[in-house]
Amino acid sequence: MSAPGIIVAGLRKRFGTTLALDGMSFAVHPGLVTGFVGPNGAGKSTTMRVVLGLDAVDEGTALIDGRPYRRLRRPLTHVGSLLDAAALHPGRSARNHLLWLAHSQGLPGRRADQVIEEVGLSSAARRKAGGYSLGMRQRLGIAAALLGDPPIIMLDEPFNGMDPEGIVWMRGFLRSLAAQGRAVLVSSHLMSELQDTADQLVAVGRGKVIADTSVTGLIEAASRNRVAVRTTVPAGATTALVRAGATVAAVGRDTITVSGIGPDRIVTLLNDSTVPFSEVSAHHATLEEAYLELTRNAVEFRAETPTEVPR
Amino acid sequence: MRLALHAEWTKIRTVASPLWLLLGTVAATVALSAGATSVVSCTSSGCGGDTTKLTLIGVDLGQALVAILAVLVISSEYNSGMIRTSLTAVPRRTTLFAAKAITVTGVVAVAGTVAVLGSVLAGRLILPDLGDQALSLDDGPTLRAASGTVLYLILIGLLSLGIATAVRDSATSIGGVLGLLYIVPIISQTISDPDWQHLLEKIAPMSAGLAIQTTTNLGSLPISPWAGLGVTAGWAAAALLAGGLLLRMRDS
C-alpha cells in the first residue's frame, strides 16, 4: 500500500560548487497544512521542483503517493502545484490557460470554469494573462493547482504579491483545503504569513531540514514559562526583575517578556520597586518568535548569519 | 499521448501568433512565388528554366515564418517559465516533445499545402500558356515537387523545433535556423571549386531539400530530389534528437 502525501528522503543536489540540497528529508501528511519555511536560498524551491520531477537529484527520492512524479498518470489529479505565478503566456487568457491544462489531464473544459469560480477570477477569465496583476496571477496559479482536484497541493510562496484581503482569503482557503483532507505544502520565507494557518512546520536551512515539528507544540514551547508585562517604564522593570534572577527580553515599546520567575512574584517585585505596570499575562509567542527560538538552536543555520561586519 | 496532444493543440489555438504566422506563411509564399513568376520573361517555348521550381520559389521566404512558428512553440514556454507548468502536467519529456512535434507537423502541413497550391495556381495564372509544358499536378515531377515542398516545410518546422528546444532562447534559435538555411546557398555561389560547391549543396538542409522542386535537368543536380529531402530529414531528425535528449537530461 502506497503512503499518501509527499515523502522526501535524503535529497542531495549540487549546482556547480553550491550544495543546494544536502540530505533534505520530510513528509507531508493529509489533512494538515505544512509550512515549508527557511530563508531565501535554503533549498525550498529546489525541493519542490525535485518533487515535481522538474529537477533531477544526485541522491535521494521524492515520492507522491509512493511513486516518483514522472511515473504518475494524469499527475495533476495527484498533486496540484504553483511554482511561479508569472509563468504564463501573456497572450493567452486565464480560461484558455486552464483549458489546455485540463485537456492535458483528460478533464472536461467546464472544470476550468469551476476552478476559476473557486478562486474568484470569473470577471477576468477571458482577458489576456499579460495584463494581470501579481495577485490575479497567484489566483490563476491556485486555480491551476486545484484543477485536477488533487489530494495533495503544493504552493511555492503563494502569498507573494497578495493584498491584505488576499492574504486573509488565502489563509482561509488553505485551511479549508486541509479540512477537506488534502495534504497541503506551503513554502514561505515570512513566518507571519503562516500564522494561524500551518499545522506543521518544516524549517530548512542550507539544503537540509533543521526542524520538523507541529506548530502548536512549537508555540507552546516558545511561550512556556514566559510572562508578558506591559509597563510605561520597561527599563525600571527590567532592572528590578533581572536583579531577582529573571531573564528579560523587550518585545515592544512598552512590553517585556520575563522568564525564570512566575507571575505572582513579578507582581510583588514590581510593586516593591514602585514600577508602574498595566498588565501581567501569560505570554503567547508568535510563530515568528517561535521560529527564531527554534533556529537559534540550530548550529547549521546560525553559521549562515554573518558574524563579521563587512568593512 | 492523446491527452498531451490535445493540450498542445489547445495551446496553439488559444494564442493569436501561431495563426498569424501560418497565414503569413501562406501569404509570403504565394506572394513571392507570384512576384517571381511575373518578372521572368517567358516566350511560348518556355521560360528558359524550370518553371515548377520557379513557381515554388516562395517557400524560400515562407520557411522563415514556419521557422518562427516552430521556434516559438517551445521557446515562448521557456521565455515565460511556463515550460515547468507543461512538464508538471505532462511529466514525461518525450511525450511532451512528441506532442509538440506532431502539432507542428499538423499545422505546417495544412498551411504548407495551402501555400503550395496557392503558388501553383498563381503560376498557372501568371505564366503564359505553355501548352503541354503548363503546370499541372497531374504531371508526375510537378506533383513530386509540390508535395515534396510541403514535406520540406514540415521538416523545416521540426528542425526549428529541435534547435529551439536545445537552445531555449528564441532569438538565438531563429538566428541559428536561418543561418543554417540561408548561408550555404549564398556561400556556395562564391565558392569556385565545383567539388566543394556540390559537397556543400549536398549536405546543407535548404540546398539539398529544395532539390525536390526540380523537374528539369535532374542530371545537373548535386543530389537527387528524394535523397535531398532525405538530407533535410536527417537534419530535422538530428535536431529533434538533440533537443529531445537535452530536454530529458536537463533540469527545467
Place this chain on the structure above:
Amino acid sequence: MTSPSTTSHRLSQRVQRDGFFQLLHAEWSKFRTVAGWVIGMTAAALTMVLFALLAGISGNQKGSPSVPIGPSGGPVTDSFYFVHQPLAGDGSITVSVSALNSSIPEGPGELRPGTVPWAKAGLIIKKGTDQGSPYAAIMVTGSHGVRMQHNYVHDTAGPVSAAAARWLRLDRSGDAITGYASTDGTNWTKVATARVSGLGSTAQIGLFVASPPAVGGGGTAGTVSTATFGDLRTPEGWAGGDWTGGQVGAKSPTFAGYPENASGSFTASDARFTVTGAGDIAPAVRDSLPTGGQLRDILTGTFAALIVVIVVGALFITEEYRNKMIHLTLAASPRRSLVLVAKAIVLWAVTFVAGLVGAILATPLGERLARGNGVYIFPVPSSTELRVELGTAALLATASVLALAVGAIFRHSAGAVTTVVVAIVLPYILIAIPFMPAAVSKGVATVTPGAAFAVQQTLVPYDQVASNYTPYYGYYPLAPWAGVAVLAGYALASLAVAAVVLSRRDA
C-alpha cells in the same frame, strides 16, 4: 542657506550636460556585462576568419594555366585570331573591311547568324603573341562602330559609318601609334594616338578577328566571327615574308573557346583575306574569368557574421522588454528616444570594431591561402581593400542597428531577427535564380537593405566588354558607399519609427 541649493542646481546642470555621455556609458556597461553578447560579437569576427579559411582552402587550381596579365597589372583576355608579320621600326599599314559576320550558338552544335556587338576585326600592332603583351589596334565592331583600343583597357570611339566598306590605318612612330578611319581609303579621319611602350624595335603587325562570347540568360556562349579584308597595303620597305595565322592564347583561362564545329582560320589571295576568329582582346571580367576569386568571396563569412550581429542587436533591446528591465532603463533616463540613440551608437561602435577586426584578419589570410592553392584573385589597390574592410564592418554595424530598431518596434526578438535577416539575406538567394532578369536583380540590389553588399565590390565593369554585370557576378548597381547608405537609410528610418513608438507607447 542658499549655498547647498546652488550646489545642487549646478550638479543638475552638469548632469544635464553630461547626460548623453552618461547614457552612452550606461549602455556600454550593459552591453559588455552580458557574456552572451560579447561572445556573440567575438564569434562574428571569428566566423569571418573561419569562412575566409574555408574560401582559401576550398579551391584548388594548382597547375591550371596562368591568367594573362596586361601591362597595367590587371587580368586580361588576350585570345584572338592573328594574321601577322614582323615590322621593323616605324611604318604604316592600311586595309579595308568589307564584311564582318558573326554566328551565335543556338543549341548543341547549331549556329545561327547574329550580331555580336563587340565582335572585332581590324589592324593590330602587338609586341608578340605572348599573353598580355602590349598592343594597339584599330578595328570595326559588330555594332559599336570603329574603335581604337590599346593595352586592353583603353578604348576610343571613332566615326560610326553605315557604309559596308570601312578603311582602317595604323601608323607606328616609335611609341606613338595612331589609328585612322576612312569610308573611301582617301580621306582619313584620325581616331586617336596611343602611346604604347614596350613594343620593341620589331613588333608583330597584321590583321585580327575577335568574337567575344554572347551574353544572355545569366550566362555566356562562345561565338565565332568572320571578316573579309581587302586592299591590304603594307609599309614601304616591307620585308614581304609570308603571313602567319594562328589563334593567340588558345589555352588561356580567359578564352571561352570556339563554338562546337567551328575553328579559327584564314585564307589569302593577293590582297584579299578572309579571317575567322573567336575570343577577345580586352580586360578580363568575371564572366571571362569564372575561376577567379574576388574579395567578397573571401569575406563570404559576412553573411554568417551578419546573422550573429542581427541576433545580438535585436536582443540588446528585446531582452530589456522580456525581463522588464526597460522600466528601469526608462526610469533612469525618461527621454526615451535618447536611450534608443545611445543604444544604437554603442551597438554600432561595438559591431563595427568586431566586424573590422574580422575583416582585417580574414582578408589577407584568405587571399594568401587561395593564392597558395593557385586561385587567381582579381587584384585590387590597397585603398580598395581597405574600403572593403571598412565597408564590411559598417555593413555589419548598420545591420545590427537595424535589428535593434526593429526589435524596439516589435518588442519581440524572433520576429525582429527574422525580419532583418530575411530583408538582407533573402534578396541574395533570389538574385541567384538563373532566369531572374538582370533588371530585376539590379532593382533588388538597389532598393532592399541588401544593397549594402555593394561595398564589397572590387570588380570593374568595362563599357567595351559585354558581360553579365549583375550582383550575382559581383557587379552591383550602386556605388560602394551608396549601397551602405541604402541600408543606413533603412536603419535610420526604423530608428525614427522606433523612437516614436517608444515615446508614445506604455513601456
